[in-house]
Amino acid sequence: MRLLPFIYIFIFGVVLTVALQFLEQPFWLIYIVIIVVYVVLLVLPPIYTVYKSNDLKKIERFLEKNKRKPIFTYALAVKTGNREEIISAIQLILSKYKQPYMQQVYKTILALFENNITRVEQLSTQISKEPLHTYYIAYAEALKGNFEDAHSLKGKLATDWMPYALDAIIAKEKGDLSAFRIAAEESINLARGVQKFNLVYSFEWMEKEMEN
Template identity: 85%
Template sequence: MRLLPFIYIFIFGVVLTVALLFIELPFYLIYSVIIVVYIVLLVLPLMYTVYKSNNLKKIERFLERNKRKPIFAYALAVKTGNREEIIGAIQTILTKYKQPYMQEVYKTNLALFENNISLFEQLAKQISKEPLHTYYIAYSKALKGNFEGAHSLKGKLPAGWMPYAIDAIIAKEKGDLSAFRLAAEESIHLARGVQKFNLVYSFEWMGKEIEIN
């Protein structure tokens, strides 16, 4: 069934090419038009799902179709809440993607899920790009009980899901389930795409941890 939309797009491309040839447009112009059409019909919908969609079911279907890619497999592992599965997914990412920034971010995440808070804080400080540099340092301060420091850094984050995520982490560490849920809901509301998917299920198992404790 997944092939059907691509077949329709291919047929549309062929028909469009014939139509453009019929009106005797220059070859380079026909080629450019066809490339743009394919990008719009094939690439943009995928980019929208990954970065902008609010539809969790649609995002999950996309992740399932693309779970051979380690980053998408990681998102599905987060949904399970299984720490060992998440750690395994992160290790696969670190093996496959050697770009410095990817290594910085996912080594930091690995330390987080291994519950090595000291290493998590150390690696957070080494992240070379904003806003994740500030976000993870604020996260580490919240985990170490430095709520004032975490709150101060939160104010330096761009408007969006990150400041509310820090509020949720602070509330979790304080054991304040009501404040946690309010902050988590606002963070999820402001997030989009795969990031939204990750937050929904991360906050879900965090909330369960608060209830247990």
């Protein structure tokens, strides 16, 4: 991570502190203002990039700077489309994050990349939180060819990009490239941050698989 922006922010904080002291502001006010400034300048930008940014280049730069974190390593692996790299990144996540929900979700994702549909079906039911619980159950139904069952679960997916992502998966399993492209584009348009990055490149290699 680059040090220069932090130096600038620190200098700005010092200057602001001196200015507020010169204006004879109370210590508690100076303290609150400095904390707010540091939060806005240091904490909010990366949070915005991870969850809200629409700029893929900016998101990728952030991922590269933070690729020592397994979840971001996974996102970069998805871009490569290399199944072995993706599986390795997921295994790294599973080894580092022991929280039950993380284990449930990433074991399910691992089963997807291992093409183990039976295990995807089994693990998806164990995911403890919505909307991923329903999303991966529907995903498993689509992979089994139970398209009506998968489609019937769309109404339970409250996250905007998920219904269209599910439509794309169903279209892929049906071999309908045109429908896949339309649904994938809608899903990508509605997603933000690292999720958008993952979808862009996931759909990219899915489309290549359909064309081959």
